[in-house]
Amino acid sequence: MNPVVQLLQGHRSIRKFTQQNIDREQIEAIVRSAQMASTSSNVQAYSIIGVTDQAMKDELAALSGMAYVASCPLFLVWCADLHRLRLACEKQQTEMVHGLLENFIVATVDAALASQNAAIAAESMGLGIVYIGSLRNKPLEVSRLLKLPELVYPVFGMCVGYPDQEPSVRPRLPMAAVYHENTYNDERYGEALDVYDETMKQYYLERTGGKKSTTWTQEMAAKYEKAVRAHMRSFIEEMGFRLD
Template identity: 65%
Template sequence: MNPTIDLLRNHRSIRKYKEVALSEEHIEAIITSAQMASTSSNVQAYSIIGVTDPELKRELAQLSGNQAYIEQCGLFLVICADLHKLKEATEHHEQTFHQNTESFIVGTVDAALAAQNAAIAAESLGYGICYIGGIRNKPQEVCEVLALPELVYPVFGMCVGVPDQEPSYRPRLPLQAVYHSNTYQADKVAEGVQQYDEAMYEYYKERTGGKTLTTWSKGIADKYAKPGRAHILPFLEARGFQLK
């Protein structure tokens, strides 16, 4: 259709990298692209930590669940929601900084939008990327390793580097399970999920040589059968976020 849409549709998560460093020019291009993402009221409530030090990457890989590709990639980004800079700006004018759940959402959304811009920029330069939600496995330890101040938390990490694999494309939900015209259409979602289960059954079967015979909905059921990362709320409250 056009090069940008082709790039977006060709996305795959890369979990094996050649140990090649990114140039400073490319790092700057990726981060400045991230900065041009939309941001709520221009608050820019995020910060990005670029990690290239091998020992730091090793620590973060362990804290994220021993994900080796964090160590392999040329650049590991830790994308953070950052209300600290907003508090500093407010107090500079001798005013009281008020925050609540809305400001927490703004910081988290700003971080996600900036990260996706960074991902697209990196892929346009020929790099592969992989988001790392495991950075929230032990978020307090991550904060200590990266010297994050109060009111800053790591939303996720992102590996960026030269790909050393060509993974297959993972099918996505059918359009009818994602896009609704004017009103939400639950019946079409149910039909779309059923179709997707059939597609993913074949995908898993082919990908594993018949060893894994399951569906998308079964994976979702297993994932949400118990709370995930229940430590996040007390962690955020201890970091100074007021979720009210």
């Protein structure tokens, strides 16, 4: 495998960081790499909020429920952003049609694509990252803290810093469970999920010294048997997005 593929396949989420700072040149390289991600029709419908202020990181840690947000040297908040596009339309004396589900999807996907470029750039420098989806637990409070305008919402956060731990690589689903040729085929899921359940059970037993014994399907069933962040629809609409 070439070094890029090795880097991609060696990804680990890092939740413990050293106190070493990230310099301005590194931040610029990460952001510029993010900007080169694919974007729908060049709309670039995302913004990145880089948080280094300790008091703000402390508050974001409290809002997300993730203590390591406070300990990372750089916390990036990835935002879907139609606000800048509305300003572009106004500059051309055109009214933006923003109340479409398609526009919401484009902005969210753009933010996700850019963030993954940033993650790979950071890891190529010896940095570690972890995504923080729990910013959406209290999205309105996060938006107020970051002073996000209408038509901007926080999709997720990302801790960035030098790793102070060496976690093992978490196994992923077998390729047979995610890659389909020509048409979708779920007939092989039974065997593939059985194999993955056993893989994850052994992974958790080894990772926790025998304290955790569960499977992937058990975890997914527990997660999706109840509503998660049901408040997001009303929040998104409050921020000016429409899901028509």
